[in-house]
Amino acid sequence: xxxxxxxxxxxxxxxxxxxxxxxxxxxxxxxxxxxxxxxxxxxxxxxxxxxxxxxxxxxxxxxxxxxxxxxxxxxxxxxxxxxxxxxxxxxxxxxxxxxxxxxxxxxxxxxxxxxxxxxxxxxxxxxxxxxxxxxxxxxxxxxxxxxxxxxxxxxxxxxxxxxxxxxxxxxxxxxxxxxxxxxxxxxxxxxxxxxxxxxxxxxxxxxxxxxxxxxxxxxxxxxxxxxxxxxxxxxxxxxxxx
Amino acid sequence: xxxxxxxxxxxxxxxxxxxxxxxxxxxxxxxxxxxxxxxxxxxxxxxxxxxxxxxxxxxxxxxxxxxxxxxxxxxxxxxxxxxxxxxxxxxxxxxxxxxxxxxxxxxxxxxxxxxxxxxxxxxxxxxxxxxxxxxxxxxxxxxxxxxxxxxxxxxxxxxxxxxxxxxxxxxxxxxxxxxxxxxxxxxxxxxxxxxxxxxxxxxxxxxxxxxxx
Numbered sequence: 001x002x003x004x005x006x007x008x009x010x011x012x013x014x015x016x017x018x019x020x021x022x023x024x025x026x027x028x029x030x031x032x033x034x035x036x037x038x039x040x041x042x043x044x045x046x047x048x049x050x051x052x053x054x055x056x057x058x059x060x061x062x063x064x065x066x067x068x069x070x071x072x073x074x075x076x077x078x079x080x081x082x083x084x085x086x087x088x089x090x091x092x093x094x095x096x097x098x099x100x101x102x103x104x105x106x107x108x109x110x111x112x113x114x115x116x117x118x119x120x121x122x123x124x125x126x127x128x129x130x131x132x133x134x135x136x137x138x139x140x141x142x143x144x145x146x147x148x149x150x151x152x153x154x155x156x157x158x159x160x161x162x163x164x165x166x167x168x169x170x171x172x173x174x175x176x177x178x179x180x181x182x183x184x185x186x187x188x189x190x191x192x193x194x195x196x197x198x199x200x201x202x203x204x205x206x207x208x209x210x211x212x213x214x215x216x217x218x219x220x221x222x223x224x225x226x227x228x229x230x231x232x233x234x235x236x237x238x239x240x241x242x
Numbered sequence: 243x244x245x246x247x248x249x250x251x252x253x254x255x256x257x258x259x260x261x262x263x264x265x266x267x268x269x270x271x272x273x274x275x276x277x278x279x280x281x282x283x284x285x286x287x288x289x290x291x292x293x294x295x296x297x298x299x300x301x302x303x304x305x306x307x308x309x310x311x312x313x314x315x316x317x318x319x320x321x322x323x324x325x326x327x328x329x330x331x332x333x334x335x336x337x338x339x340x341x342x343x344x345x346x347x348x349x350x351x352x353x354x355x356x357x358x359x360x361x362x363x364x365x366x367x368x369x370x371x372x373x374x375x376x377x378x379x380x381x382x383x384x385x386x387x388x389x390x391x392x393x394x395x396x397x398x399x400x401x402x403x404x405x406x407x408x409x410x411x412x413x414x415x416x417x418x419x420x421x422x423x424x425x426x427x428x429x430x431x432x433x434x435x436x437x438x439x440x441x442x443x444x445x446x447x448x449x450x451x452x453x454x455x
Contacts, residue, residue: 009285009343010346011288012287013245013248014298015248016250017250019252034255038260040260075249075373076252078375079252081255081434082255082430113398116354117385118351118353120370120373125441129440129441162444166444169454192450197453200455202326202419202423205326206416210391211393212338218276218337220319220333221313221318221332222270225267
């Protein structure tokens, strides 16, 4: 029996599978690079550079990246995104082919009738976006012509419009004379992507026009790094000041 | 009651290795718990109420999203609405969101906000939310907060235009500002935020805004 005000939510079990980075030198280097990529300390950048340099010289680098991508497939988009990031910055032999393959992977159909705003499908788009951006990063090492071919193949195979726009941006960055080729492949409705502007984020504003009337508000957070013995600010209502 | 399984993603790759220890701070937890109106019944039974510092659990991962939303501006204590959304995003979110609930979901959405007369106003976060990168979780909170304030989408689950000033625009603005000048974070969190902002610009507006970031 529950009381009138008791909240009952869902139940959750956690399943944890560790990724086997340490099974090879290349796998270990990918793991170290991912750790450094997601760290904030001063040494992280140098560690990342060192790990990707070594991975770039490892003949098994791409094979191990492919293996990790496959193992991580279910439910871990950010691990796949990170592997692709590392692959792009290390550029071992064959990296371009793997990045092009990952960028072209078929997406499930978008459900525009769904009530969902964001969905797990958006994370799949993000993973493929990283693969496309990765191709631009390896262009200086594997050659512009090869990269242009791979990006044109992505543009032809990938049906998701958001990813086709990413491929157009990448193509124009790698080979600025690609506009005519892009026009021949893209449907007219997407031709605007060729002239897409790049905005400085600092020019973007959300207009804080509120739908609801605010009369009082919740206090701001405690100071960053406040000692554990400090008291949290009161969450009671405070007078609203814009 | 629904029961589900959360396949814990790699902790480094989602940013939970970086942010997890930061949220493990009693004044922050006390403040966030009240500011976003968490309830025990929505976050126990495996969601992490019993172990808020365990970054494999949804509650810790939600707290990390709130931490990122709160402290990513260099001078985060300036929350004036005359400034940019990186400054006031948390202020808006904590005042607009009525309550935050952890739920299994059906796999179609990562979050959903219900609002309006004669309904229990609430924002539910689902398994896909907890698997996102920390910076994207913060962006999703801004999106849901816009709904919680009463602004829905005006073209199915898309916004008609940038000028509509809806949840997609707000999310893009927060992510773009974070990517440009966010602090106390990693290079990866910024790159993911910029890419997600562009993905939204390229798919969630009926009339494309005409730019990327």
